[in-house]
Amino acid sequence: MSSIAAAPSAAGAEESSVSGNAMPDSLRAQSTAAMSQTLSPLRTASRMGTSIRRPPSSRPATSMSMRSNTRPATAASATTSLPPTGICAVIETRGIGREVGIAVMDQETGRVTLCQLADTQTYIKTIQHLSLTGVSVLLAPGNAQSTAPGSALLGQQFSQASPSNVSVLLQCIEEAFGVAPTYIHRRHWNEKEGAAFIQRFVVTEPPATEPNADTSSTDADSSIDLPSSNKHSITPGAVSGRVTGSAALVAVSSKYYALSAACALFRYLESVGDARFRKSSLCVEYRSPEGVLFIGTETAKSLELLENNLNKKSKQCLFGLMNFCATAMAERLLRMNLLQPLTDRNTIESRHDAVEEMVHSEERFAEISQSLKPLAQHKIDSDKLINQVCMAERTELRNPAQTETKITNVLALRTFVRSLRPAKHALDGCSSGLLRAVRMFLDSDELDEIAEAIESCINNDMLEGKVKMGKSGLAARNTKLYAVKSNRSALLDVARETYKENIKDIYDLATELGETHQLPIILKYAATGFVLELKTEHVPNQRDLPRTFINVVKGRSKTYTMSTLELKKRNQKMLDSMNEVLLLSNQAIEDLRQDITERVGALFKASEAIAILDMLASFAHLVTVQNCVRPELTNTLAVSNGRHPILARFPTQKLVSNDIYASEGKSFTLINGPNMSGKSTYLQQIALLVIMASVGCFVPADYASFPTYDAILTCECRSDNLAQQLSSFAAEMRATSFILSAATPRSLVLIDELGRATSTSEGFGFSFAVAEHLLSSGCGGCTTFWATHLTELNVVLAKHYNFCSKTFQVDVGKRGEEVSMDFRHRIVEGSGEHHHLGLQLARLAGVPKNVCDTAEKLAAELRESEERQRAKSKATAVIQRRKIILKLDALLRQTLESSRLPARDLRRFLVRLQDQATDDLYETYSGGAAEPADKDEPMSAAAESS
Incomplete structure (x- = not known):
């Protein structure tokens, strides 16, 4: 912690400006010009809260991307179609190790995430971590290319670097996200400066309260110790799945590469010149790769965790199935949990306890849902909102539009703070440890102080329903103009009276024009001021309008929109007085924002508490629409009458339930069956049920028991990868290589028809070798489900004690020359009684009879020969x-x-x-x-x- 304590003297300032004082003016101009495309969206994000879209780039082909003219889908799009929002800094070890430090700032929420992990040669863990936010800007050390600049902060763009000098890490990230790296000189990757930045900007945590004698808190790690009836404790990870605040400082203190990446990230924000953060105003978190279940981006795509592979807008995916969230924070938390489920058994069980209490107490569930409705109605995203409220202001950039935006944010924050009290009351008397922890986060003295500060500044007489976020309108504009209470500033009160008189003058003018010309003129408010409207039925010919009216436009709704010179003059007076009111309101709003920033830690915790509460309520809602059961956490995978969660929620035909079983004595299951029998769906069902249980949700089954896995590893390569110039067999080899290197005794491995993209003999030999490795101590006996058409594997693998074979039941019938097949979609023990079902499918497909007869005869002869040899073996018994x-x-x-x-x-x-x-x-x-x-x-x- 010595490095973190050594913060620069600037850390003691009231607010810290990230404005690039460390660079000469010439270099600042060079870096600002180089990043002009990035600067604009960053400004927009910090001020208006809009989502960031990756700026277009005309990068040349790299050594990897030149293989194909088709750019691969980004890793973000492999899991979600949302635009990437992350500014990412990555650095790796210089030696033979693959330790990677990552620092990411989400441009929408302002949240900074740090991580340090040991990766494989394909850097799949790094890519999976970056895919949580996507990559809009990629920062890399300047010495990643041989011609890195020696003085400038921002070096040459990737287009000026030789592909042979680009590190494998950057090649993998660029291939996955399609973003060219921006190089920063190595001296700006300094772990001590990174620690100082974090010490300066990390939010100060409020002291925890104790709502009752059974709940206590410590400032060291913000953990919540539950009474003896609930033996496990709930940490912030139970609420947010990550380590934040002072706990993050402790966690990252020894992470050299993560701190170095943090330094480069904040130096980059200095270089663009417009990011300005107050002291202790950023939510900094550390995510440990050991505490989550690893799911690769390709696995997430094949399992359809966040998006349907056929229709991106369809809800027929796991996220669409489980998403009944009322807030954007909960949706974001659910996405993150689906991509990185939990592995801590106590945390998972605490979520199960909370969901079970909501399910069994309909009254409590209804109160919780009712308390979240205001947030849903006003579309409050507290994470973005807190970031916008706490963003410091540049004095030279003040203008009425900014003040109006700040007032809008404060009014939205008032809605959020007011919703906390009903949510807290809804949790009164709850028995679940996690729900009590959520209530404790909502029961904070600092939250009460924030509410009092807002109420003392904001006019309570204004109706919240008239605040229309992001839309124009006189009612919404007046709400902001009269947001600050009267009698706080005499000049402000006078400006409001002037504005009121100007509005009255405009209405008087409209009345006078209508009486003068004997026309039913209607006064409308637009973004540029008031305009006049008149239905065309009163004056069919536009030329017949009095010459007093100018700028006449005939609209589609059979109306004329027009103005007059006098109306334009009065509009300008009204706009001037409006701007005066906003500028005079700015000081009161700034004082309020400063008070809020001093207690922003309580807001961050409340936001996380609302997010987890909303997500748990979504899980409870799912139980009401599907027949789900609470899963047990044991050392055995056992599911009775399990149902595919997506097919059960969106059924297209009668759904068949199946059992799932795996244990130490039966860790490898070989699944047989013809095409269309349900093997691939069964494998997907296993993975989805494991993920649902790991995020804290109930599962569709009669009984369910799951171990806590550390990774879900899949191999499902059904076609060539044209973007990466890989054949289907090469893609299989790459996926298999990662499985064999990453699998542990706590991994779940799902393999779908390995070896089908090559010859039968090669496919069988390779499949047998891989299966032997997974069955032996090489992978420690990881849980494996393997779907195959290679029935010979049932025989050669039978010698292993932990091997078993199952098959999907198919009824084959013959009536004369006609063949019928009835797919039961039910899995049963054994390798199957029916053979050559593929040939039966060929008959149904219309293959000539003589071809099918010859093929069936030869296949039968080969099988009889194999059975005779097998019967002679005494080792079988x-x-x-x-x-x-x-x-x-x-x-x-x-x-x-x-x-x-x-x-x-x-x-x-x-x-x-x-x-x-x-x-x-x-x-x-x-x-x-x-x-x-x-x-x-x-x-x-x-x-x-x-």
Whole structure:
């Protein structure tokens, strides 16, 4: 922490300006001109809160992008169509290691995220982390190219660098996001200066309150210790899934590369010259890669977590299924959780407890939903709002439009603060530890002080319903002009009276014109002032209008829009008085914003609390529309009558439920079945149910038990990757290589028909080698579900005790020469009784009969030859006996860990296990061990005891 404590003297200033005092004027002009396209959207984001769209670039082809004329989809678009909003600084180790430091500022919310992680040779973890916000600006060390400038802060653009000198990290990020890097000299990547920047700008946390004797808080890490009835504690990670505030300072103190990236990020903001932050006004967070379930960008796309692959606007994706959120903060939190689910068991269970309490207490759920309605009606995004309110003001840039925007933000903040009290009352008396933690964040003295400061400054008589965010209108404009209470400034009161008189003069003029010309003239307010309207039915011919009226425009709604010289003069007087009122209101608004900034830590916590509360309410809403069950967190994956969550919510045909099971004694499941039987859908169902349980939601099933996985690794390459010039087999190899290098005993691996893009012999050999590695200690026995058409794998892998095979049931019928197939879409034990189902599909597709007959004859001969050789092997029986004993051992361990059966029922269950094991062993000695002994196995002791 010594480096963080060494903040520069500027940190003691009342507000810190990021204006580039460290650079000479000539270099500042050079850097500002180079980043002119980036400067404009950054200004807009900091002032108006609009979303940032990546500026167009005419970058040349790199060594990787030259392979194809088609630019690949960005990583952001691989998971969501939202425009990227992140200014990202990345730096990696100079040695053989792949430690990467990342600092990202979200231009919409002003939130700064730091991360340091160890990555693979393809930097997939770095890309996955950056995809949370997307990349609009990419910053890299200047020595990433051999010709980096020696003095300027912003070096040459990527178009001036030789592709051979660009690091692999930058090539991977550019290929994923389509953004050319901006180089910053190495001396600006300084960990001590980065720590000083964070120390200066990180928000000061308010002291926690104690609503009751059972809840306590410590300032060290802002954790909330629950009473003894709930043994686990809830940290800020339970509320936001990340470490913020003073805890972030402690977490990042030893992260050299993350601090270096933070220094470069803030130096870049200095160079563009318009970003200005008050002291202790930014929410800085540290995200540890160890605390989340890793899901790659390609995996997120194939699982349709955030978007439907066929229709980007469709809600038929996991996010569309679970999103009943009322606020934008909750939607953002839900997106982040789906891309990075939690792995901490206590945190997940605390969310399950909260959802369960909402489901069982309809009255509390209704009160929570009602308290969030004002935020939904006014479209309040508190994260963006807090950033805009706390942004410091440049004195030379003051103008009435800025003051109007600040008043709008303050009025919106008043709506947000007023909604906190009903939300807090809705949580009175709740038993869930997480809901009590949320209530504690909302029950803050500093929030009350902010509310009092707003009420003392803002006119309470103005109706909030007249504030129309982002729209013009006289009512909305008057709300802002009269927002500051009267009697605070004599000049302001006089200016308002002048404005009122000018408005009256305009109305008098409109009345006079109507009486003079005997026309029913209507006075309308537009963005540039008042205009006159007249229906065309009163004067059909525009030439017949009196010459007093000028700027006549005939509209589509059969009306004339026009003005007069006198009206223009009075409009100008009205606008001048309006601007005077806004400028005189500015001082009161600035004083209020300063008071709010001093307590902004309470607002950040309240915003996170509302976000998690809204997201949990969305989970509870999902339970009401779908038949869901609370999942258990154990060491066994067991789902009884599980349903595909997306298909269950948006059914197109009758849905078939299926069981899922995996344990230490059965960690590798080979799934057989013909095309269209449901193998790929089953694999997707497994992943989606695991993700739903990991984010704290209930799952559509009769019973569910999940381990806490550290990664979901998939291999589903069904077509060539033209953008990266990869064939489908090459794409399979790349995905498989990452799986074999990243899989751990706590990983979930899903493989869909590996090896189909090459010859049968090569595909079988490669699949067998990969399966052997996953089954052996090479990956520690990770949980694997493998869909395949290579039925020979059922035989060669049967020797492994943790291997089992399943198949999707298909009924084949023949009536004369006609063949029919009934896909049951239900998974059953064993490798399947029907063979050559692919040939049956060929018959249904209209392939000539003689071709199908010849193919079926040859396939039958080959299979008979294989079965004769297999029957001669005496090792098969020995393998089956070992599997039976190991299976019995695994079931007994599960019973010991999770059974809740009474003593009498438990004895019956154990006797049944004993009888089944005895019968299976007897079959191996009587010559009936040709197939694996997995038939009619109970799902798990935990499932049966439930």
